[in-house]
Amino acid sequence: MNRRNFFLKAGVVGALAATEGLQSCVTGPKLYGDKSFYINRGFTAIPKLKLSSDRIIKETVGLRPFRISGPRMEKEMLGSKTIVHxxxxxxxxxxLSWGTGNQARELVKTTPYKEVALLGCGTVGIATATLLQESGFKVTIYTKDVPPNVTSNLATGTWSPSSRVCDRESATPEFEARWQDATRFSFRRMQMMLGMNDIVAWGDEYQVRKNAPSGTRRAGGSEVFHLKGLAPEWRELGKKDHPFNADYVRRRSNMIFNIPSYLNFHLNNFMIRGGKVEIKEIKTPEDIDALEQKVVVNCMGLGAGQVFNDKEVFPISGQLACLVPQTEVNYKLATDGAYFITRKDGIYLGGTGKENSWDTNPDRAETEKWVSILSDLMKEMKG
Known part of the structure; x- marks a missing residue:
């Protein structure tokens, strides 16, 4: 045996002997076998939210454009103009913005025209305008306002493709098929945005309840449909797998949209590609008839219900309270009576859904209630 190999082997044997000697001096279980060690590490990955009224920097109320039978996706004639709803x-x-935008694009393709007027500058309008551009259409957006002064700017911003999307009893099989198509298209499109300035990101989401819900309430929230095979499914956690003082806890990964940067990014790209934005409020069908384009895509949300006398459309208001951003908190949590969502521009608390309410004035009592509920939850967390 040469000297080099001898010393290499001697060093390995010595290191192993030293390791065994150290382990024999340690009391209690070995680190790699200590299950509680890994659980405690998991707890440190769920930091507590700082909650107090003085950390609230703004309160807003957004109006969701709910339609009883679901989003209107169809083509009709208005005088000499083709309207795509x-x-x-x-x-x-x-x-659903990219998926229904794609469905609207397919309807526009059935016309002989290449210039399109698009009404509305929220997330649905911007996505639809972008897709039309990608298919070679020349698009002008007509809108009474632009981000951040649009209803889309007041949303929570998470992947929820069937949240209050329709009245379940009014949904037809044809609508559900369109919804599935739109959901799949949107999901694929969102994955293309990952890594682009964090406009779309993935994070953990928890649902926490003191008592386990009944079989009919286990889905939770206001989701009408569910499509398996896209986003990860919910997984119930045992008490040793989470830090919450609750009998029912489940977790999944979900997408979060950083709304201010997302809207600016896509609107700027639309304009860089030659798209135009004209500030013009559409109040009547006559306003639409006066537009120079022969094809008009209607993405006005609640405004569309008024212009086209659609009795199915009404608002569902949702209040949000924004806390000072907390860098280490990077998850979403919902419990009975309140939830919070982490975004780059702040941590948003919510929990309301008032039907047929046009009131956009925040109710401070609602915010204080959420702070109280979530504060109690945080105080009872382990670790």
């Missing part, structure tokens, strides 16, 4: 998404506008 794409509105009434309820709480699912952010999630």
């Amino acid at each position: 794409n509105y009434g998404h309820g709480g699912s506008g952010w999630s």
